[in-house]
Amino acid sequence: MLWRLLRAPPTLACGFRGHTRTLERMIPAPEQPPASPPGGTPLDWWRRWWRRLPPSRQDRFATLAPLLSVLLFLSAIAVAITYLRYEELEREQEAVTRDVEYAQQRIRLRLLERQEQLMRLAREVDNKEISADEFEFQAETLISQFPELQAISWVDARRTVQASHASPSAPLSLLRPKGSTMAAAEGDGSFELARDLRQPIYSRPLGEDARQSTLMLQVPLTEQGRFSGTVMGEYSIDGLMRFGMPPEIMARYAVALLDDRGRVLAGNLQSPSAVLRLLPWSPQPLEHEVPVSPVGNGLILKAQGYRTSQDIVGSGFFWVIGALSALTVWMLLGTWRHTRRRVQAQQALMSETNFRRAMENSMLTGMRALDMQGRITYVNPAFCSMTGWTESELVGRTAPFPYWPEDDHEQLAARLEDELNGRSTPGGFEVRVQRRDGSIFDARMYVSPLIDPRGHQTGWMTSMTDITEPKRIREELSASYERFTTVLESLDSAVSVAPLGSDEMLFANKMYRLWFGTRGHGHRQLVDLAGNQPTPSPDNGDAVDAFAGMPTDTLTDAGAENAEVFVEELDRWLEVRTRYLTWVDGRLAQMVIASDITPRRNAEEQAARQAERAQTASRLITMGEMASSVAHELNQPLTAISNYCNGMISRLKEQRISEEDMLAALEKTARQAQRAGQIIQRIRAFVKRSEPNPMPSDVAQMVSNAIELADIELRRHQVRLSPYVAARLPSLMVDPILIEQVLINLLKNAGEAIAQAGRPPGERYIELRVGPRRLDDQEVVEFSVRDSGNGVPAEMIERIYEAFYSTKSEGMGIGLKLCRSIVESHHGRMQVQNIYNGDEVVGCCFSFWIPVQSRLTQEPEPGPSAATSLTDTERAR
Structure with missing residues (x-):
């Protein structure tokens, strides 16, 4: 209000000397006294400043003087009452601080007394002066004398309770039977701290229920300089509050024990809203908090002062003074009400006029007003800026207007006729407008009736907007959409x-x-x-959008x-x-x-069929190369069968054979026949053409089957095979025949490499190792074949997996290519590396990995669903 009075025009301030500025001009100005010399006293400076002010400003300051006096008086009273109240609050705060410190010292002394008693009990345990029974008796005595003690336990270095006694009122969690073991989480690390520091350690308040929290004291025990356990005393925080807090403090304040998280463990505190205030600006309730020594910051003592009544005399005096001052101010302001209303009305009218004028001048939309005969009566600066013509050149003009293009006169004249007759379209219309310099731009015009304050139509108001740039952007967007559609359609x-x-x-x-x-x-x-x-979510059945919330x-x-x-x-x-x-x-x-992708799928299926035929051909070639060894292997059981049969026939003819001898001979004959049948069955299963069939396969069985077929060829080359298969290997989701084909090919190649190297019999060996491995954060099973041949030439290592490339003169070059394809179809990897002894190559190692969690699945039976998707096995083929 003071600021509005200072900013008000002179007419408001000089209301009691005249109602208008004209009256002020009619009154002759007083003669100005001669200027006093510069300098002088502050009173002289004040007089000179006052005389330089105009009369209206002097009247304004003179009128505000009583108001300022009342406000200063009220401020002085408020400051005095507030100062006295804060002095009283400081004294009360000092009293609270002093009493809380005293209460903390009382609790500290009580804790130190119990600590000394527990330390004396610990010394007796260290000196082996008391037994476990005597310990329990003394613990019972202490607990009965001091109610805040809930339990006393003797715990050895391995956290085993040797002796313990708890108060009858203690919770069940504090009952520790003899021989029980304390959990590592009990004590909040105080047991380990007491063991490391060899001094009494207090724990933080323990317990889920804040009102039943306990405090643990660990007194270390030593035996010949070594840590041998602790004497553990457990305090009830509520009991420590009731028996350790001075009664006069409890009667004077609201006292509570808090933990480091602010939870109330014992006692109670007032909420801030429960504390009464004497003045609106009174500070927060009187309170003080201090950590309880020797526990530390884990246990805090806090007290708040009680407020039972207000200072009625002081606050009443303040409010009476305030009410009288407000009444005085209201009476002073009442004398200005009639002039203020008139000045406010004048200012509102001027502000409205200026605002409307500023709004019209700042608009980017051109405004044009026509009377009922089509004559221009008003244009705003934006309209003049668009057309290039000034207001004086446009106002009063009739059609044709100077901003009409010559080619559009007839069309624009028809539009103007429709406007004057009220037939204009509500959505506006597009026209071409010619600037003064002759340039043309596109504009959109909207026409509406012009109504005066009495509700009569006096003309037509037209708004014009330059749409050249939006029209260009719209045309570009249309062309872009056509290009986009053309591309997608093609x-x-x-x-x-x-x-x-x-x-x-x-x-x-x-x-x-x-x-x-x-x-x-x-x-x-x-x-x-x-x-x-x-x-869609099943919980929003009533929603308009079934996928709301996704x-x-x-x-x-x-x-x-x-x-x-x-x-x-x-x-x-x-x-x-x-x-x-x-x-x-x-x-x-x-x-x-x-x-x-039908052509690509047909090509993939053709390639898969060719790969299957290549795998079958590779197995047939392998068995063809091993034919002589297989024939030799089969000759042994067949010869044994013939010998057993001939021997039995001879002895039967001579009647020199008993029933037991015949039974033994027949059993040996049967075993040899079974051996020959197993060899033939394994060869048939290996060379039989079949579709890849991934299934859970035992690694040891696959290795055994491969060794059984490859060992025939290795014995022919006089090569010793040393297999090692790790125990408890997981099953693999693979086609066992294909994995056996890879192992047989690698073992056969290793044997041939040793034979070509011409190693002596003692150096002809192959190591086959199968074991688990972790590769790229994935569990795999590694198969490695290590031979003692001449290795692979360095310049050929990069090409050995190429089709029809071989390091052997009689090789076809498809074995390793198929092996690598089979391993990669099972999502594995294969590699080769030479083995060096210094600079000399002493062998070669082929290895491959098969993941344990393979993405291969057992193929379903052919059916309608098989045509809708491709499995990983089909893609690998």
């Missing part, structure tokens, strides 16, 4: 966009319409086959998902890529791009 892939959970199609290109038509069933079919359709930001930021599906109605394999996006109207939509 794609050989079907592109469709549809909202989630709706049959509406938002976009579909030419290829989609050719395959599926214009409806959305094709889009839904592709999404269902690809398995990328999210499920994490759309995560969906739209995610990458595209691919799937290969077979569409029966098109008889085509399609690669379907789906992606979530936010449509132009804000809805969550799903885009599907389907490309025809």
Whole structure:
């Protein structure tokens, strides 16, 4: 209010000397006294400043003097009362601090007394002056004398309770039977701290229930300089509050023991709203807190002063003075009310006029007013800026106006006639406008009736906006959309966009319409086959959007998902890529791009069939190379069978054979026949052509089968095989025949490499090691074949996996290529490295890894579902 009075015009301040500024001019100005010399006393300076002020400003300051006097008086009273009150509060705060410190010393002395008693008990235990029974007796005596002690225990270095006694009122958690073991979490690390520091240690308040919290004291025990345990005393914090706090402190303050998190462990405190205040600006309630020594910051003593009544005399005196001062101020302001209203009305009118003028001048939209005859009566600066003509040149002009292009006079004249007759369109219309320099721009005009304050129409108001740039942008967007549509229509892939959970199609290109038509069933079919359709939430059945609450930001930021599906109605394999996006109207939509991959799938299937034939041919070649060794291996059981049969025939003819001898001979004959049958069965299973069939396979069994077939060839080359298979290997999801083929090929190559190297019999050996390994944060099983040959030449290591490339003169060059393809089809890896002894190559090591958690699954039986997706095994083939 003071600021408004200071900023008010002179008419308000000189109300009692005149009502207008004209009256002030009529009164002759008093003669100015001669200027006093510079300097002088402060009173002289004040007089000179006052005389330089105009009369209106002198009257304003003279009128404000009583108001300022009343406010200063009220301020002085408030400051005096506040000062006295704060003095009283400081004295009370000092009393609270002194009493809390005294109470803390009392609790500290009580804790130190109990600590001394427990330390004396610990010394007796260290000196072995008391037994466990005597310890329990003394503990019972202490607990009965001092109620804050809840339990006393003797704990050895291994946390085993040797003796313990607890108060009858102690919680069950403090009952520790003899021989029980304390958990490592008990004591909050105080046991370990007492062991390390060899001095009494207090723990933090323990217990989930704040009102039943306990305090633990660990007194270390030593035996010949070594730590032998502790004497553990457990205090009830509530008992420590009731028996250790002076009664006069409890009667005078609200006292409580808090932990380091501010929880009330014992006692109670007043909430801040319960404390009465004497003045509105009174400080916070009187309180003080201090850590309880020797526990430390884990236990805090806090006290608050009681407020039972207000200082009625002091506060009443303050409010009476305030009410009288407010009444005086109100009476002073009442004398200015009639002049202030008039001045406010004048200022409001001037402000409204200036605001409207400033608003019209700052508008970017051109405004033009026509009377009922079509004559221009008003234009704003924006209209003049657009057309280049000044206000004086436009006001009063009639059609044709100077900003009309010459070619559009007839059209614009017809438009003006429609405007004057009230036939203008509500949405506006576009026209061409000519600037003064002759340039043309596009504009949109809106026409509305001009109504005066009495409600009569006096003309027409027209607003004009320059739309040259928006029109250019709209044309560019239209051209960009045409280019975008042309590109999508020319794609050989079907592109469709549809909202989630709706049959509406938002976009579909030419290829989609050719395959599926214009409806959305094709889009839904592709999404269902690809398995990328999210499920709406079942909890919002009443919502308008079934997918409300879904994490759309995560969906739209995610990458595209691919799937290969077979569409029966098109008889085509399609690669379907789906992606979530936010449509132009804000809805969550799903885009599907389907490309025809039928030729590629046919090529992949042809390549898979060729690879299978190559694997079968490799196994046949391997068995062909091993034919002589296999024949020799089969000759032994067949010869033994013939010998046993001939011997039995001879002895039967001579009747020199008993029933037991015949039975033994027949058993040996049967074993030899079974051996020959197993060899033939293993060879047939190995060379038999079959589809890859991943199944859970035992590693040891696969290695045993491979060794059984490869050992025949190795014995022919006089090579010793040393296998090692780790115990408890996990099962692998592989095709066992293919893995056996890899092992046989590697063992056969190792034997041939040793034979070509011409090693002496003592150096002809192969090491086969199978064991677990962790590779790239993945559990794998490693197979390694280490030989003692000449190794692989360094220049050939990079090419040994190429098709039809071999280091052997008679080799075909498809063995290692197939081995690597088989390993990689099982998501494994294969490598080769030479073994060096200094600079000399003393062998070679082929190794490969198969992951334990393989993504291969056992292939399902052929059926309708098999045509809709590709498994990892089919892709590997």
